[in-house]
Amino acid sequence: MGRDRSRLITAAAAVPAAFLTAFFVYPVATVLWRGVAGDGLAPLGAVLESGRTSDAIVFTFWQAALSTAATLALALPGAAMIARSGPRAQRWIRAIVTIPFVLPTVVVAGAFAELFTRSGLDDGPLRLRHTVWAILLAHVFFNYAVVVRTVGSFWSGLDARLEDQARVLGAGRLRTFTQITLPQLRPALAAASAIVFLFSFTSFGVILVLGGPRQATIETEIYRYAVVRTDFTSAAALATLQLIAVVALVMLATRLERARPITLSTPHRTTLRAGRLGRTANGAVITALLGLPIAVVIERSLTVGESYGFDNFRALTERLAMLPAPVSEAIRNSLVFASIAMAMALCVGTITALVVVHGRRALRHVFDVGLTLPLGTSAVTIGFGMLIALDEPPLDLRASWWIVPIAHSLVGVPFVVRTMVPVLRRIDPALREAAAVLGASPRRVRREVDLPIASRGMLVGASFAFAVSIGEFGATAFIPRRADTLTAPQALFRLLSTPGETLRGQAMALAVVLMAIVAVAVFAIESARGTSQGTF
């Protein structure tokens, strides 16, 4: 059985290999070729001479570092709360904090923009509009969930009796935390920081909308060179630089992530609950940071002049001058693209996960390493790569709307793989042996044991892929905007960047629709995931 199966997996590996080669390796290689191989380091030198670009590089690093520090500081209490809650409460907290993480970047950026307008922070001494602080806030909003979930689940795996022990040995609450808890959390903190840094480093939509014309990062500079100035060589040179930095970061992140809690004994949950102060503080952070922007969007979407109504939603079916199709058409496109992207990501991702877990050694290694790359490669690089690589036969996809779901599925594949691999690894061989001893044939074992367990992981991965596609902005920004390729986030971006009160109202209505779609996906994820622990 083992032999046949391994052969089958090797053959199946051709599917993801072909897909990734055509739509990831080839475009990225084209970027590298254009960026470096053509004229050596000359284009890179030229790009770096521009003061604006070198400023952007410096700004990319320091805003990412700042975002990471701010997210850690604000989210650590939330992680503590998860670690100390019962399984039911844990599920709820995780679901609630995860909504922001999968919200479309443009929606979040729009929400903060609206929040600033509302609270009078667009101008004046406390101006937030188009400042680094606005970007910082949005990044904390997104990445709060990363820290709460990765650190929180690690934390609840720690043996709480070590803290009890420290307490009876004379350590107060604070000293117990700094001397016992914090050192044990270090691997999870490092892994979470690396991921948050990476996400902030490759952030695109947030910077474009909230940073305004003055705040530029490597990502927005690639976009500016490629789309605004159609200077592909300079864009490719910058993308190369970005790729190197990202690969280094991803390698660091995956290394840090391997760490698991070190315990000498079985986990044991503490009965000392967080005090009322802790719960209140957490509640305040979650409400203010996570709830307020969402509430503002909903309120604005329903505001019509001086009263409330659904006019903004009804207006979404109308044709607007700056869009090639009505917004409702864009929403329909997005739903279709997300369904296709989900199916493709699920197919490619599941086979890849099977190869990583059960494939031959050499193959396993290639896939393991090969996969860390699309994970970290920014959507902007993928979109740019497709723009310059897939424009001539045999792969000329620029005229077809298929290019959109393909790009989206590439962004979704890592999510599927990363949820599937742990699930497949966790299937206890003893279960298979038990089934076999009870008389199940190998085929039967797969159907009765592997499939039911794996299918939950597949559902989680699929929902993630769907949510990611619904909100995808960076890659799609490089795809020519036509009636049949227009996605909802692209439409939202256009609405947000055109001034006018009525348009703002319609933009917020569209944001509400997107949030609702994503919220459904998140609750599907959480109900499928159950109480099992997972990371991103």
Add this chain to the structure above:
Amino acid sequence: MWELRDVSVRFGDTPALDDLSLTVTPGEVVVLLGPSGCGKSTLLRVLAGLQAPDRGSIWIDHTDATTREPHRRGIGVMFQDPTLFPHRSVGQNIAFGLRMAGLDRVAQATRVDEMLELVGLDGFANRAVENLSGGEAQRVALARSLAPKPALLLLDEPLAALDRSLRDRLVAELPDLLRATGTSAVHVTHDHDEAFAIADRIAVMQAGRLLRVAQPESLYADPRTEAVARFLGHVNIVGDGHQRRVIRRDAATVDDRGDLVATVVESRFRGDHHDVRVTSDLGPLEFRLSNPAAPGAELRLRIDPTRVAPIEAD
């Protein structure tokens, strides 16, 4: 002196401690004996301040300490698992409480060496805790608990996870260690042999209540209630109503002039004795005899009246 006064703790609908009172006097070793889930560990956690009681109070040396924080109670705890801090060496683990108490480095080092010697692990100070065997780890945990000289040590089945021979050795050593350091202790176990070997007083616990608190000898000789008798391992409970008695397993000897006629059902070799099951007028009984008996054989047994005690039916 430590007192629990009418303490109750509930987890949801299940009472873990039900209006329970207990006093521990200085220098005393109290063993809490009871089946798992009877609330023993909760009692320890309440004493240590790791679990707040829903009702009742805790008094330490005649002062109300109900809300006193765990680190201000002067109480040490040893759990079933060693719960050593994985990121610290053996020496640093033992020194932790001393550091919290603000001892200087020299004093810490001296005390760590003292404690290592006490538990028979001289020279282990710089070892990593990951490489310790189960028994070594538990000794380090004991050393760590005793290092800050707690007035009361709480032991939550600290020997349960160890193998038999190691456990027997530590059961023999533990009372000496406690006496040598003048430490009072509350020791939780469900093993009555361990309880008899260690205790000054035994508290038999069931469903969050103390059934009886007494010295081991008098408890064993006179369990008083059937529940306590059964829990202490008595099997020969005979008679009805006011005639109900418990006959110890070591009460019988084979004697031609004995009053009790019994038929052997089964005999098992146990090393220094034989466990013999018989049937008799009093019903099925079990005895420890020095000689084997063939199944089906008829024996005359003499029962030592000092090893028979009346009990109340519950």
